[in-house]
Amino acid sequence: MALVRMNRTPIALNNSLFADFDRLFSELANPSKTAADAFNYPTDLYETDEHVVLEMAVPGLKAENLDISVEDHYLTIKGSFNEESKEEDKDRRYWMQSLSRRDFSRGLKLPRSVDVDAINASVENGILNLRMPKIAEAKVKKIEIA
Numbered sequence: 001m002a003l004v005r006m007n008r009t010p011i012a013l014n015n016s017l018f019a020d021f022d023r024l025f026s027e028l029a030n031p032s033k034t035a036a037d038a039f040n041y042p043t044d045l046y047e048t049d050e051h052v053v054l055e056m057a058v059p060g061l062k063a064e065n066l067d068i069s070v071e072d073h074y075l076t077i078k079g080s081f082n083e084e085s086k087e088e089d090k091d092r093r094y095w096m097q098s099l100s101r102r103d104f105s106r107g108l109k110l111p112r113s114v115d116v117d118a119i120n121a122s123v124e125n126g127i128l129n130l131r132m133p134k135i136a137e138a139k140v141k142k143i144e145i146a
Contacts, residue, residue: 041079041104049140052114054130056106059099063123068130070116076107077128113137 043056058066058079067078080103110116114132122129 041100041106043106045108047134050134052111052132052134054128054132056128057126058123058128059126060101061123061126061128063121066121066123066128068119068121070110070119073110073112073114073116074107075110075130076105078105079103 041056041058043054045052045054047053054075056077060081061079065080065082067076067080069076081101110132113134115135116132118133120131
């Protein structure tokens with residue numbers, strides 16, 4: 001029986017990790033891909049006892065550049081960059097581009113527990129914040145033990 005020597009160094013075991021990083025940086029450096037493809041505007045969606053809350057990173061956008069609508073409990077968020085920022089991009093030769101200056105649209109179905117008539121939206125420091133109150137029947141009720 002012949003003995004076969006195997007190379008089991010930590011680097012050899014983690015080749016897939018390095019391949020993942022290589023793929024990520026290749027995608028970021030590829031000008032044919034948009035930042036929206038790579039990152040898709042990071043979003044947190046969570047609930048508290050009183051609200052459902054959505055927080056979305058919208059770097060470079062102000063309130064007047066965002067359009068938020070709800071139809072049949074389907075939330076749609078659209079963002080558009082003004083023509084000035086698009087014109088600035090024409091003169092630039094990017095080495096790497098991870099900030100998107102392209103229009104986007106994102107949607108999601110809201111739970112029936114959300115009161116769509118009382119949604120509050122704000123933008124601060126590049127974060128869109130939607131606070132969506134729950135209807136009274138959906139709020140957590142505390143029950144005292146006798």
